[in-house]
Amino acid sequence: MKIGVCIRRVPDTEMRFAIAPDGQSLDQTGLKFDISDFDGYALEVALRLNEKHGPGEVVVLSVGADSTQEIIRKALSIGADRGIHLAAPQVPFDGLSIAHALAAELREAGFDLILFGRMATDTGNATVGPMTAELLGLPCVTAVTALELAVTDGTGTGTATRELEGATESLSFPLPAVLTIDEGIARPRLPSLKGIMAAKKKPVESRPAALGPVRLTIDRLELPAERAAGRIVGEGAEAVPELIRLLREEAKVL
Amino acid sequence: MANLLAVAELRAGAPRKVAFEVVTAARAAADASGGGEVHAIVLGGAGAASVAAQLGRYGADLVLVVEHPALERGNAEVFSATVAARLRTGGYRAAVFPASAQGRDLAPRVAAALDVALASDVTGFELRDDALIARHPAYIGKAIATLRLAGTPALVSLRPGAVAPLERPRAGTVELLEPGLDPAKARVVVTAVTVRAAARLDLGEAPVVVSGGRGLKAAENFKLVEDLAAAFGNAAVGATRAVTDDGWRPSADQIGQTGRTVSPSLYVAVGISGAIQHLAGMRTARVIVAINRDKDAPIFKVADYGIVGDLFEIVPRLTEEVRKARAEH
Numbered sequence A: 001m002k003i004g005v006c007i008r009r010v011p012d013t014e015m016r017f018a019i020a021p022d023g024q025s026l027d028q029t030g031l032k033f034d035i036s037d038f039d040g041y042a043l044e045v046a047l048r049l050n051e052k053h054g055p056g057e058v059v060v061l062s063v064g065a066d067s068t069q070e071i072i073r074k075a076l077s078i079g080a081d082r083g084i085h086l087a088a089p090q091v092p093f094d095g096l097s098i099a100h101a102l103a104a105e106l107r108e109a110g111f112d113l114i115l116f117g118r119m120a121t122d123t124g125n126a127t128v129g130p131m132t133a134e135l136l137g138l139p140c141v142t143a144v145t146a147l148e149l150a151v152t153d154g155t156g157t158g159t160a161t162r163e164l165e166g167a168t169e170s171l172s173f174p175l176p177a178v179l180t181i182d183e184g185i186a187r188p189r190l191p192s193l194k195g196i197m198a199a200k201k202k203p204v205e206s207r208p209a210a211l212g213p214v215r216l217t218i219d220r221l222e223l224p225a226e227r228a229a230g231r232i233v234g235e236g237a238e239a240v241p242e243l244i245r246l247l248r249e250e251a252k253v254l
Numbered sequence B: 001m002a003n004l005l006a007v008a009e010l011r012a013g014a015p016r017k018v019a020f021e022v023v024t025a026a027r028a029a030a031d032a033s034g035g036g037e038v039h040a041i042v043l044g045g046a047g048a049a050s051v052a053a054q055l056g057r058y059g060a061d062l063v064l065v066v067e068h069p070a071l072e073r074g075n076a077e078v079f080s081a082t083v084a085a086r087l088r089t090g091g092y093r094a095a096v097f098p099a100s101a102q103g104r105d106l107a108p109r110v111a112a113a114l115d116v117a118l119a120s121d122v123t124g125f126e127l128r129d130d131a132l133i134a135r136h137p138a139y140i141g142k143a144i145a146t147l148r149l150a151g152t153p154a155l156v157s158l159r160p161g162a163v164a165p166l167e168r169p170r171a172g173t174v175e176l177l178e179p180g181l182d183p184a185k186a187r188v189v190v191t192a193v194t195v196r197a198a199a200r201l202d203l204g205e206a207p208v209v210v211s212g213g214r215g216l217k218a219a220e221n222f223k224l225v226e227d228l229a230a231a232f233g234n235a236a237v238g239a240t241r242a243v244t245d246d247g248w249r250p251s252a253d254q255i256g257q258t259g260r261t262v263s264p265s266l267y268v269a270v271g272i273s274g275a276i277q278h279l280a281g282m283r284t285a286r287v288i289v290a291i292n293r294d295k296d297a298p299i300f301k302v303a304d305y306g307i308v309g310d311l312f313e314i315v316p317r318l319t320e321e322v323r324k325a326r327a328e329h
Helices: A037-052 A068-078 A095-106 A128-136 A193-199 A237-250 B017-032 B048-058 B076-089 B101-114 B219-232 B241-245 B276-282 B311-327
Strands: A002-006 A009-011 A033-035 A057-064 A082-087 A113-117 A140-152 A155-164 A167-174 A177-181 A204-208 A216-222 A231-235 B004-007 B038-044 B062-067 B094-098 B118-122 B124-127 B132-138 B143-149 B154-158 B173-176 B189-195 B208-212 B235-239 B266-270 B287-292 B305-308
Touching: A002 A037, A002 A128, A009 A068, A033 A037, A033 A068, A037 A057, A037 A068, A037 A113, A037 A140, A037 A177, A057 A068, A057 A095, A068 A082, A068 A193, A068 A204, A082 A095, A095 A128, A095 B101, A095 B118, A113 A128, A128 A140, A128 A177, A128 B101, A140 B101, A155 A177, A155 B101, A231 A237, A237 B287, A237 B305, A237 B311, B004 B017, B004 B076, B004 B101, B017 B038, B017 B048, B017 B094, B017 B124, B017 B154, B038 B048, B038 B076, B048 B062, B048 B173, B062 B076, B076 B101, B094 B101, B101 B118, B101 B154, B118 B124, B118 B132, B118 B143, B132 B154, B143 B154, B208 B219, B219 B235, B219 B266, B219 B311, B287 B311
Parallel strands: A002 A057, A002 A113, A057 A082, A082 A204, A113 A177, A140 A177, A231 B305, B004 B038, B004 B094, B038 B062, B062 B173, B094 B154, B118 B154, B208 B235, B208 B266, B266 B287, B287 B305
Antiparallel strands: A009 A033, A140 A155, A155 A167, A167 B189, A216 B143, B124 B132, B132 B143
């Protein structure tokens, strides 16, 4: 199968953040970047599907500045076959603008399956995957936690599971399709030394991203208000009655 | 005067709490604009119209219902096509979806179909003459973005729990609507919806959440957390990523960056150190209680009340005291 995996370069969210002087973006100083968490799961799913269903190709696509090529190379070292870098000096916050660029690239490319992570860990938008599906007119299932495909002679169907709040949904869909992948579906493998060497020879094409219009922008970015300092009520089980009193009389939650 | 469309969610034939939240938020925005109309839209199987009427209590002037036997379990393609068709012709200034699994699936499809702006997972929004302004926690809640949405209609998905349902009764007149896509033509079909034990409260809706971490040492010790949740009577049980990764709890119970985001009135963290990954999912709780043996654990920096010590002694005592306190009410 020919599988496309759309990945995104995001800052490591474990780091301390500061707001840039423009008041609209993060101060990039000292930030570390990597493939967005959920996109790592999507890549793993793609690799496993082709290992299971016979020969195929895994193509990673990413929209971004030249620095985006780092994560494309990383995906190649993990096992993807080739990369497509859709160059844009700035990645807009508007997911629909990005979806237009990806759809333009994917439309005539003959992918059997197009995978995304459920959500980018920087924007928290979770929009580019289903938007791209809509623009391409392809079936779409979001936040997939389990996946089975039945493929014969280039046609196929799939069944997927997704978590609703308090319920699990099972769905069936035809290929080609767009899926967004939730974490936990398959533990991502790490790049091997062999993989890193091989990645250097794998092709990465770069061309300008055909971004769509931008209608969603950031006016202001702020650090959240710190929670007021709490207090240690006490040590050990003896502190429980005082905690109960505080929850009743002060916090009024009991 | 602005009219808004609220996209309400049914589960097993009944509106979910988020349905009342989106109608409440749409009502507030319409009122703030000088008194426009709020239309709620629902899609479901037979009987959907009879349950949808209650959305009027929260401020819906009109309740649009797509009732079809094939839509008992929902269908994103049919729902998004129906919402898109309504928005195309209905003269709405904005549409409010819930940022639930269903709403986050629908809203981007509708935005792409209409070529309009969507802000996801917002905690609040307001209509201005030239734009919709929304607040959205980005970078797993480590930064708050104020977003500007140009164009009409502007779409938002509203974070569950961000707006408390408020009764402001309106007519709630029910009008049946044809599906925007023949359900027989949908390519993706929901073959089953398995609802977990009905008695269990959903993490996103429970007023109290009791969560356990690695400090519990073994899967079977989660009984302590479950007992404490049972003592509250209105609590759901959550867990950290470490715990769900180890299979002590199902992954659906995970609270944090890669799991659920919850904003209960009370959050009790048991044996949880407070990694950023976890804090991202619970820092907006109104009151946080932490029980941990390490007095320097980061969880105590966000907790309103902490007890330092052995959870295996503290939690059973707390369970007993909570049970007593509840019995007195």
